[in-house]
Amino acid sequence: xxxxxxxxxxxxxxxxxxxxVTRFVARRVEAGLVDDVVSETFLVAWRRLGDxxxxxxxxxxxxxxxxxxxxxxxHGRWRALGxxxxxxPEAGKEGTDDLAADRTDLRRAWEMLSDxxxxxxxxxxxxxxxxxxxxxxxxxxxxxxxxxxxxxxxRLLAYSGLKPDTADVLRNLQESR
Amino acid sequence: MKSPMMAxxxxxxxxxxxxxxxxxxxxxLQAILGTARRATPIRRRARPAALxxxxxxxxxxxxxxxxxxxxxxxxxxxxxxxxxxxxxxxxVGADAEACGTVAHxxxxxxxxxxxxxxxxxxxxxxxxxxxxxxxxxxDGATGECLVTTQASGATDVVAGDAVLGSEPAEPGPRxxxxxxxxxxxxxxxxxxxxxxxxxxxxxGADVVSFALxxxxxxxxxxxxQDGWWAVxxxxxxxxxxTAELTFSDGATAEVAVDR
Numbered sequence: 484x485x486x487x488x489x490x491x492x493x494x495x496x497x498x499x500x501x502x503x504v505t506r507f508v509a510r511r512v513e514a515g516l517v518d519d520v521v522s523e524t525f526l527v528a529w530r531r532l533g534d535x536x537x538x539x540x541x542x543x544x545x546x547x548x549x550x551x552x553x554x555x556x557x558h559g560r561w562r563a564l565g566x567x568x569x570x571x572p573e574a575g576k577e578g579t580d581d582l583a584a585d586r587t588d589l590r591r592a593w594e595m596l597s598d599x600x601x602x603x604x605x606x607x608x609x610x611x612x613x614x615x616x617x618x619x620x621x622x623x624x625x626x627x628x629x630x631x632x633x634x635x636x637x638r639l640l641a642y643s644g645l646k647p648d649t650a651d652v653l654r655n656l657q658e659s660r
Numbered sequence: 661m662k663s664p665m666m667a668x669x670x671x672x673x674x675x676x677x678x679x680x681x682x683x684x685x686x687x688x689l690q691a692i693l694g695t696a697r698r699a700t701p702i703r704r705r706a707r708p709a710a711l712x713x714x715x716x717x718x719x720x721x722x723x724x725x726x727x728x729x730x731x732x733x734x735x736x737x738x739x740x741x742x743x744x745x746x747x748x749x750x751x752v753g754a755d756a757e758a759c760g761t762v763a764h765x766x767x768x769x770x771x772x773x774x775x776x777x778x779x780x781x782x783x784x785x786x787x788x789x790x791x792x793x794x795x796x797x798x799d800g801a802t803g804e805c806l807v808t809t810q811a812s813g814a815t816d817v818v819a820g821d822a823v824l825g826s827e828p829a830e831p832g833p834r835x836x837x838x839x840x841x842x843x844x845x846x847x848x849x850x851x852x853x854x855x856x857x858x859x860x861x862x863x864g865a866d867v868v869s870f871a872l873x874x875x876x877x878x879x880x881x882x883x884x885q886d887g888w889w890a891v892x893x894x895x896x897x898x899x900x901x902t903a904e905l906t907f908s909d910g911a912t913a914e915v916a917v918d919r
Contacts, residue, residue, distance in 0.1 A: 490693055497689045506675035522688045529692050589668055595718025608666045609673040640665060 484532060493529050496539050501525075507544050509550055509608055523550045541612065541619035548620060592642035600635035607632060737856070737894035739789025742880045747785035747792060759794050759805030784860075784890050786883035793883075795860050795890045800827050802839055804858060804890070833866040834907055836889065836915065857899050858892035869906040872899050 484492075501521070508520045524547040528535055554595050593601065606617040620627035670676070682689065762777035780798035787793070825884040831837045838861035863870065863884050870882040870889045875898050882891035882903075893899055903915040 486697070489697055493693065494684050497682040497686065497732065498684060499682070501686075502678075502680045506673075506678050506679035509675045509678055510673070518688065522692065525689070526692050526695065529695065529697055532697065554740070585670070585674070585761070589665070590672065593669070604666070604669065605673075608669045636663070636665070639669075643665070 489529075489532050492532055492535075493525065494614055496528060496543070498533070500540055503540060503610070504543050504547055505506065508547055508551065509647060510609065520547060520550050538616075541616040544606075544610065544612075544620040545622060588643040589639075592639050592645075595642045596635065596638060598632070600638055603628065603632045603635050604639065675702065677716075736880075737789075737791075739827065740791065740894055741788045742874075742878050742893075744786035744788050744881060744883050746885075747787050747859050751889075752782050752785045752794065759796060759807065761796070763796075763798070763801035763803050781790060784883055784885040784888045786885075788888065788892075793858075793892055794889065795888060797888075799830075802860070804860060804868075806892075828862050830887065831862050831864045833864040834905075834913070835864045836867060836870065837862045840846060849919055856892055856894050858890070860888065860890035863887055863889040866907045866909070868908050872903045875900055897904070 504524055505517060508524075509517050512520060524543060527546045527550070528539070528543060534542075591605070594602070598613050599653045602621070603617060606620055610617075610620075612620065612630045614632060615625045617632070618625040621628060623631075717788050751891050758867045759782075761779060761781065778799050778801035780796040780803045782794050782796050784795040785792060792807045794807065796805065820919050828837060828839045838859060859872075859882075865887070867884055867889070870884050870891070872880050872882065872891055874880055874893050875895075880888045880891055880893055881900070891899070905913045905915055907913070
């Protein structure tokens with residue numbers, strides 16, 4: 484591939500995927516690190532342009548995940564890799580009471596999930612990936628991804644159906660582990 | 661197809677309002693396009709060193725050496741010394757442990773990119789001021805790592821790793837080869853604060869010392885240990901392109917550094 488073509492390809496990838504990658508990273512690290520991780524991800528793409536598949540999104544997210552893992556591991560912040568959730572909304576901004584109650588349940592359930600469960604769910608719910616694409620990000624078989632996703636959703640559903648008291652007890656138990 | 665629960669969850673996405681469109685003239689993109697696409701050459705074979713005379717002997721690539729991410733301030737390197745102190749093998753263990761023991765390879769699997777972990781273990785360690793540098797290698801992979809112990813007792817670790825694909829060849833007795841590894845090179849921000857320049861590679865059995873010069877003219881001694889050499893200095897691209905090898909018989913060779 485000549486240089487002009489390479490520049491064209493990377494530029495196109497940057498224009499089309501920058502926001503996707505940035506969001507993916509922003510959910511996982513503090514704001515100050517996001518740009519570095521995103522740039523490093525595209526640098527890997529630049530150096531490995533020949534390896535980037537026609538649909539670059541899952542590939543890029545897989546690379547971003549690896550870059551994140553390296554950054555966080557070396558800085559002792561492994562725990563921060565877990566996908567974060569939107570901050571608790573301010574009172575009065577959640578619409579109807581029923582909906583707000585549902586959200587609270589869902590939020591509480593989410594916080595009880597393991598990082599691995601959150602990750603598969605986030606890839607689908609937030610990154611908008613299919614199971615096949617999500618599997619590429621994690622470097623696992625699509626069937627493995629589907630199984631993980633199904634289990635994670637079941638857990639999320641089960642946790643969100645718990646009475647608040649029960650959920651709190653369970654969460655305290657998990658945190659004390 | 662999304663279940664109602666998944667749809668509801670979408671509203672809790674912390675990044676759903678984040679707008680970060682990529683534009684062709686973004687500085688960050690231009691910075692990437694300005695780098696060599698073929699990354700850095702992994703290894704360059706040195707030419708045999710001449711037995712006598714000051715003729716250029718080995719070729720050492722130091723250009724484009726790794727700069728690793730270091731979020732500290734420039735003053736963080738205040739205690740750096742041009743001459744390293746050896747780290748007793750018995751003391752390498754704890755530092756190496758802090759460095760992590762795997763390098764990461766992004767391989768193309770059947771279902772897309774696969775992140776493989778390649779075990780690496782320490783082959784060289786040195787100390788410059790408060791900083792312990794550890795070089796780790798294994799199965800065609802390398803890692804380098806700086807460990808600093810804070811006054812509080814907390815340990816700061818910065819590390820980068822690279823998978824080379826093949827084991828760096830053992831050089832001839834008077835040869836030197838350079839292995840390069842790079843991680844983020846611009847993470848230090850516009851000022852370059854916190855950047856460091858490092859280089860490492862294989863050293864032939866007769867090579868006993870290896871000295872480079874910083875761009876400010878200071879002589880820096882590399883560590884040569886068990887067939888490997890390594891050196892680092894504060895700052896971006898802070899090592900000059902010439903080096904001097906000393907062999908076990910006392911002969912020296914001026915080494916041209918290949919950009």
